[in-house]
Amino acid sequence: MNITIWIVSYKGENMNKLTKAAIKGYIRSGGVYCPYCGSHDLDEFGQDFDETGIQKYIRCLACDERWTDIYTLKDMTPEED
Numbered sequence: 001m002n003i004t005i006w007i008v009s010y011k012g013e014n015m016n017k018l019t020k021a022a023i024k025g026y027i028r029s030g031g032v033y034c035p036y037c038g039s040h041d042l043d044e045f046g047q048d049f050d051e052t053g054i055q056k057y058i059r060c061l062a063c064d065e066r067w068t069d070i071y072t073l074k075d076m077t078p079e080e081d
């Protein structure tokens with residue numbers, strides 16, 4: 001499944017601490033580092049999904065910030081026999 005990552009803050013106050021550029025950089029990276037402190041030591045502590053996509057709840061083990069990664073279905077490829 002091809003997916004696109006959209007990042008939205010988990011806690012309301014976090015939205016004020018991340019710039020749009022920081023969020024775009026995080027999305028471009030594929031969500032491999034903490035957008036707050038840059039650590040790669042991340043923990044996925046839960047996820048939900050529905051017809052709109054998948055939400056993964058992420059926590060940074062270095063700075064303890066939390067946020068939600070939002071995945072939406074972008075494309076599909078048929079399975080080859």
Ligand SMILES: [Zn+2]
Nearest residue numbers: 034037060063
């Ligand atoms: Zn962090």
